[in-house]
Amino acid sequence: MGTPQNIPGAVPVYEDFARCVHCGLCLNNCPTYRLWHLEGDSPRGRIRQMILVGNGELPLSEGFVGHIDKCLDCRACETACPSGVEYGKLVEHARARIENEYQRPLFTRFARNIVFKRLLPYPSRIAFAARLLRFYQRSGLQSLARATGILKLLGLAEREKLLPRIDDHFFFGELGKTFPAQGTRRARVAFFAGCIANVTFTKLNEATIRILTANGCEVVVPSEQFCCGALAAHAGVRETARQLARKNIAAFAGGQFDAILTNAAGCGSTLKEYDHLFSANEPEHAAAVVFSKNMRDVTEFLATLGLVATLKETRLRVTYQDSCHLLHGQKVREAPRQLLRAIPGIEFVELPYSDICCGSAGVYNVTQTEAALDLLKEKMDYAKATRAATIVTANPGCLLQLRAGAEIHKTGQNVVHVVELLDSALKQQVIP
Amino acid sequence: MPASLLRELNSLLGSSNVLHKNEDLVLYEYDGSVEKARPDLVVFPHTTEDVSRIVKLAAKYNVPVVGRGSGTGLSGGALARGGGILIVFARMNRILELDLENARAVVQPGVVNLDITRAVEHAGLYFAPDPSSQKSCTIGGNVAENAGGPHTLAYGVTVNHVTALELVLPDGEIVRVGSKHGDTPGYDLCGLFVGSEGTLALVTEITVKLTRKAEAVKTLLAIFDAVDDASNTVAEITARGITPAACEMVDGWTLCAIEDYIHAGFPRDSAAILLIEVEGLREAVEAQAAAVEDVCRTHHAREVRIAKDDCERDLLWKGRKNAFGALGRLAPSSYVLDGVIPRSKLPQALQQISQIGKKYGFSIGNIFHAGDGNLHPIVLYDPRDPRQFENAIAASHEILSYCVELGGALTGEHGVGMEKNELMPLLFSDADFDLMRRVHDACNPDSSLNPGKIFPLSKGCGEIRVRKQAETLPAHV
Numbered sequence: 001m002g003t004p005q006n007i008p009g010a011v012p013v014y015e016d017f018a019r020c021v022h023c024g025l026c027l028n029n030c031p032t033y034r035l036w037h038l039e040g041d042s043p044r045g046r047i048r049q050m051i052l053v054g055n056g057e058l059p060l061s062e063g064f065v066g067h068i069d070k071c072l073d074c075r076a077c078e079t080a081c082p083s084g085v086e087y088g089k090l091v092e093h094a095r096a097r098i099e100n101e102y103q104r105p106l107f108t109r110f111a112r113n114i115v116f117k118r119l120l121p122y123p124s125r126i127a128f129a130a131r132l133l134r135f136y137q138r139s140g141l142q143s144l145a146r147a148t149g150i151l152k153l154l155g156l157a158e159r160e161k162l163l164p165r166i167d168d169h170f171f172f173g174e175l176g177k178t179f180p181a182q183g184t185r186r187a188r189v190a191f192f193a194g195c196i197a198n199v200t201f202t203k204l205n206e207a208t209i210r211i212l213t214a215n216g217c218e219v220v221v222p223s224e225q226f227c228c229g230a231l232a233a234h235a236g237v238r239e240t241a242r243q244l245a246r247k248n249i250a251a252f253a254g255g256q257f258d259a260i261l262t263n264a265a266g267c268g269s270t271l272k273e274y275d276h277l278f279s280a281n282e283p284e285h286a287a288a289v290v291f292s293k294n295m296r297d298v299t300e301f302l303a304t305l306g307l308v309a310t311l312k313e314t315r316l317r318v319t320y321q322d323s324c325h326l327l328h329g330q331k332v333r334e335a336p337r338q339l340l341r342a343i344p345g346i347e348f349v350e351l352p353y354s355d356i357c358c359g360s361a362g363v364y365n366v367t368q369t370e371a372a373l374d375l376l377k378e379k380m381d382y383a384k385a386t387r388a389a390t391i392v393t394a395n396p397g398c399l400l401q402l403r404a405g406a407e408i409h410k411t412g413q414n415v416v417h418v419v420e421l422l423d424s425a426l427k428q429q430v431i432p
Numbered sequence: 433m434p435a436s437l438l439r440e441l442n443s444l445l446g447s448s449n450v451l452h453k454n455e456d457l458v459l460y461e462y463d464g465s466v467e468k469a470r471p472d473l474v475v476f477p478h479t480t481e482d483v484s485r486i487v488k489l490a491a492k493y494n495v496p497v498v499g500r501g502s503g504t505g506l507s508g509g510a511l512a513r514g515g516g517i518l519i520v521f522a523r524m525n526r527i528l529e530l531d532l533e534n535a536r537a538v539v540q541p542g543v544v545n546l547d548i549t550r551a552v553e554h555a556g557l558y559f560a561p562d563p564s565s566q567k568s569c570t571i572g573g574n575v576a577e578n579a580g581g582p583h584t585l586a587y588g589v590t591v592n593h594v595t596a597l598e599l600v601l602p603d604g605e606i607v608r609v610g611s612k613h614g615d616t617p618g619y620d621l622c623g624l625f626v627g628s629e630g631t632l633a634l635v636t637e638i639t640v641k642l643t644r645k646a647e648a649v650k651t652l653l654a655i656f657d658a659v660d661d662a663s664n665t666v667a668e669i670t671a672r673g674i675t676p677a678a679c680e681m682v683d684g685w686t687l688c689a690i691e692d693y694i695h696a697g698f699p700r701d702s703a704a705i706l707l708i709e710v711e712g713l714r715e716a717v718e719a720q721a722a723a724v725e726d727v728c729r730t731h732h733a734r735e736v737r738i739a740k741d742d743c744e745r746d747l748l749w750k751g752r753k754n755a756f757g758a759l760g761r762l763a764p765s766s767y768v769l770d771g772v773i774p775r776s777k778l779p780q781a782l783q784q785i786s787q788i789g790k791k792y793g794f795s796i797g798n799i800f801h802a803g804d805g806n807l808h809p810i811v812l813y814d815p816r817d818p819r820q821f822e823n824a825i826a827a828s829h830e831i832l833s834y835c836v837e838l839g840g841a842l843t844g845e846h847g848v849g850m851e852k853n854e855l856m857p858l859l860f861s862d863a864d865f866d867l868m869r870r871v872h873d874a875c876n877p878d879s880s881l882n883p884g885k886i887f888p889l890s891k892g893c894g895e896i897r898v899r900k901q902a903e904t905l906p907a908h909v
Binding site: 014015018019020021022023024025026027028029037039040045048049052057058059061063064080081082083084085352 | 453454455456458459460462463464476502503504520522523525542544546547550565567568569690692693754755756757758759760761764765766815816
């Protein structure tokens with residue numbers, strides 16, 4: 001099939017597409033197929049469209065772009081696929097192609113440009129935007145906006161609910177620090193703090209450092225780290241993702257770390273695949289391979305290392321929603337469950353269809369709000385039925401989405417990260 | 433396709449339930465098979481009444497109608513060979529009634545096979561027919577093709593688990609056959625429609641039997657260094673009067689591809705494995721498992737593993753059920769065949785398949801329901817080379833002819849569809865076809881439902897065909 005020009009990094013070839021034998025075993029694992037039952041919104045149908053567009057048999061039309069945009073990139077189809085189709089790579093490539101060859105409406109272009117190229121790559125701008133948003137949330141403006149119904153008028157009521165609450169202090173201040181291990185040092189790790197997480201998940205990041213140090217890890221938080229580039233890569237804004245990858249690879253190089261850790265499954269999945277952003281003959285490729293090989297999700301790392309810190313009894317019925325990019329992107333299923341079961345007193349119940357996306361999917365809940373809310377509704381119905389007091393997950397995006405879900409559908413459930421639950425069960429709270 | 437038909441369908445179903453653009457239609461020209469045929473329109477009904485109205489409209493405009501579920505079929509049964517309207521049942525996916533006390537479920541045709549089990553497993557029940565595609569395929573498709581699966585050996589195929597159907601006939605009339613409980617007086621019409629491949633009526637509601645889970649189950653994996661040993665093991669298990677719930681064989685070569693997918697610790701250097709499951713009362717299961725193991729060892733099994741828990745059992749089955757897809761790892765395209773032989777002739781059939789493969793220059797993988805002699809040879813080819821595709825078809829015809837020669841059949845569970853209709857005369861005489869044609873015409877006199885399937889279209893050894901069908905189809909098919 002014809003290969004489009006100007007897409008940097010590794011590009012899929014005929015064999016990558018031909019791996020799909022159109023058996024259809026992915027269909028019912030695809031959240032959007034489950035919603036609409038359209039072949040065009042199934043993994044098999046999307047791959048077929050990519051092939052046809054690649055061969056010039058279909059135009060790169062609004063229809064094609066719509067089906068590719070509606071994909072959550074949750075990669076549940078990869079788990080379902082017996083043939084080993086690497087769908088994530090294919091859809092990212094299709095999106096890069098759309099980015100190059102398709103003219104989106106003016107406002108969309110403007111918004112995408114701001115978010116992917118002008119905001120996320122710059123920590124100072126994230127902090128500035130966060131302060132603005134914090135002002136909105138704390139000054140009474142938010143209550144005013146909600147009360148007057150202006151949000152509903154603008155069609156933003158649901159989206160506004162999905163906005164993260166901005167932290168009182170930012171994690172940015174912790175960059176460049178090293179946190180010593182409690183007791184015997186069992187490992188030396190680097191912590192990847194994320195971008196938005198620095199202003200909305202400070203407490204999660206702090207909890208991550210506490211649980212790591214409590215279990216004998218020396219934690220280094222390198223200062224010159226940036227956004228991982230996952231959102232840009234998923235959106236097809238590949239050059240931005242590559243620039244960020246170069247900076248992060250440099251920031252974490254030479255530290256003699258046993259592993260580089262993240263508590264964000266979405267970031268982790270991209271960080272583990274930095275080598276795909278560069279083709280094999282590019283100079284950055286070798287360093288990217290080294291970086292990716294050393295990358296671990298914090299749950300994966302802790303489950304392998306084994307917990308040594310004493311955990312106090314926590315009488316709580318919990319359920320676990322798989323974060324797609326942990327389960328499907330990184331193939332980590334057991335580690336978070338194992339950690340949850342390690343907390344004495346925890347009653348763990350499986351969430352039916354926990355392998356189906358909650359609708360968060362990066363910026364999906366903003367760009368495809370209706371679909372995201374439909375998926376969320378089904379998710380919360382099942383979550384409610386588990387009668388769990390707490391829903392646990394492994395990625396900040398999922399946390400936001402599920403928290404919104406608990407609020408919208410009034411399930412009364414608490415939503416926390418695996419690490420936060422472990423942290424709250426730590427006997428001696430150590431302040432980092 | 434007349435524009436007024438599109439307009440009428442839009443006003444009947446709403447435009448979100450009608451596809452008419454080329455870019456959408458091309459996504460319905462394939463299924464799980466190697467066949468292709470593009471519909472002119474695709475519609476998504478939500479109710480039986482929708483279906484009836486669609487069929488009436490189609491009749492008014494004299495265009496053919498074809499039903500489709502998830503499109504996982506392997507014989508092109510759900511492809512619109514004569515164009516026309518493709519009715520996709522995927523949005524008719526409600527479970528209408530669960531009668532757990534009496535072990536029945538009433539479902540719409542778009543319900544996914546495995547979702548029936550997921551809805552009733554809390555009560556210790558399940559839906560027994562378990563085609564390998566069960567996590568995606570719909571019950572409507574299972575009924576149309578009379579689908580089987582590994583556990584067919586003990587529990588029978590779909591027809592044994594369907595007690596009643598609601599149908600829409602080509603004139604739009606809605607009828608019911610069978611009954612929820614017990615026998616139905618008169619003809620067993622349910623049995624007639626199950627497996628009719630959508631050529632007699634469209635199924636809009638299905639009443640299925642639910643099966644109680646066995647008290648105990650044991651799954652054995654036997655590894656062999658020679659295919660003949662595995663084949664002989666199957667023959668002797670049967671000869672000793674042991675009836676496993678399932679008895680599956682996978683050749684060593686295919687097993688490597690499966691291992692790449694599931695990492696279950698399958699050996700990479702075996703010639704074949706047997707996956708044998710026994711179930712029933714606890715004591716009986718222990719005894720049967722011991723007997724099966726004994727037979728395996730007698731026939732030089734290198735190793736016999738017994739799944740120690742449900743988790744391990746699920747992994748073994750996951751490997752088996754994803755085998756067809758896993759071969760996508762080895763070649764850009766694969767062609768899954770479906771033939772039946774008397775199981776006593778397994779060793780010689782396998783030898784012949786391998787010979788045929790060599791003749792055409794193909795590697796052929798073998799995955800099959802060994803217990804009931806249902807073979808699934810898989811021909812791997814590269815579709816970029818048109819000659820390879822032709823040869824793959826030729827090889828498959830030769831293999832299927834050989835199955836018939838051995839006293840077997842052309843299909844065990846995938847159906848005839850548009851894949852094997854030309855081979856049907858190998859099995860049936862003119863008189864046989866004549867009876868089939870009369871049955872066909874009694875329900876579908878104008879061949880407006882799923883034309884071009886089951887019956888041979890070209891002049892071959894079987895002279896009698898469905899004449900009207902041949903006329904309905906455009907010249908190029």
